[in-house]
Amino acid sequence: MRRVIGLMLLLLSVSLSAQALSWAYAFVVLDGRVYEVMDVAVLEGDLGEVVGEVKTMADDMDGSYYGDASNMYPIGTTYREVNGEAMEDVLAVEDESGWKRAEYRHDAPFSMRDHLDKVAYGALAVGVFIFVAIRMKKRHEN
Structure with a gap:
């Protein structure tokens, strides 16, 4: 009976111990490059063109992220030169x-999610090629 109670307490304590990740610094990612956001103001007169924005949020449980992401700034936050x-x-x-x-x-770690659009377009192109090849073969057989 003690073993059962002990096992239940252990399982309960493990399941209740999930915590959010504590980040070393605020960051944003643009085109596979990670930038640390400093506590230094940039004057309006020093701003250049808009070059991007936050599109995804970093996972605060496992630290993973992909694309133009941030761990602190919400989706839609703008980046400028x-x-x-x-x-x-x-x-x-x-x-x-x-x-x-x-x-x-x-540089940001490699993530297949950053390249899914290229993989999808490649698969679509291969599918179209195979479809056209089969149709042409059937026409030549008739």
């Missing part, structure tokens, strides 16, 4: 208090 800075190094990220500087840190 910073005049005089290379976009590969620096972005401006829209924030409720204005614009913040985001600096490149590393």
